[in-house]
Amino acid sequence: xxxxxxxxxxxxxxxxxxxxxxxxxxxxxxxxxxxxxxxxxxxxxxxxxxxxxxxxxxxxxxxxxxxxxxxxxxxxxxxxxxxxxxxxxxxxxxxxxxxxxxxxxxxxxxxxxxxxxxxxxxxxxxxxxxxxxxxxxxxxxxxxxxxxxxxxx
Numbered sequence: 001x002x003x004x005x006x007x008x009x010x011x012x013x014x015x016x017x018x019x020x021x022x023x024x025x026x027x028x029x030x031x032x033x034x035x036x037x038x039x040x041x042x043x044x045x046x047x048x049x050x051x052x053x054x055x056x057x058x059x060x061x062x063x064x065x066x067x068x069x070x071x072x073x074x075x076x077x078x079x080x081x082x083x084x085x086x087x088x089x090x091x092x093x094x095x096x097x098x099x100x101x102x103x104x105x106x107x108x109x110x111x112x113x114x115x116x117x118x119x120x121x122x123x124x125x126x127x128x129x130x131x132x133x134x135x136x137x138x139x140x141x142x143x144x145x146x147x148x149x150x151x152x153x
Contacts, residue, residue: 005077008150009122012113020072020106022133025060027100033064060098065139069130072106079147084121087144096138103133111142120149 004011004018027047034044042049043059050058066089098104112125124147130139 006081007078008082009113009147010150012110012124014110014113016110018076018108020076022103022105023068023072025098025100025102025104027058030058030060030064033061055097057100062094065098065130066092069106069128069139073108079145082148084146084148087123087146090142092141094139096136098138104130104138106130116146121146122149
C-alpha cells in the first residue's frame, strides 16, 4: 500500500494502491443519513421491518456507502491542497448490503490519468472498493477527479 499526501497530477502513479482507515457502521450512522437525505424508507429506520425483509438489522443506504467511500478516501489527504473537483462516479455497484456493526475500509487504485483539455490540471481515474474486515466486496465503483498540475517554477 502506498502512502502519499497532496499529490499533484504529475505525482500520480498508475497502479498505486491505497487503503483507508476502518469505519464501523452504527445504527446512528444509518438513521442520521436517512434524516439528512430525507430517505426514510423503513429498511433504514425500522429494524423489525428490515428483519421481515430478510436482513439481520437495519441496512444502510447505498448512497451512504458511496458517501462513506469518499469520506474515508478524503482522510488519506491525497489531494488535500490540490483537488479542484470530483467529476463523478461511474459503474457503481452495490454488491452486498451494509449492516449495523460492519467494519469497512476503502481500497483505491489509480487506473488512468490524462491532462485536462480545458485547463492546466489533470483528470485522475480511481478504482474504488468498499470492503469489509473479511475482504468481501460491498461496493465497487470508479471515481474521476480533477487535480492541479504542479505549478511552474
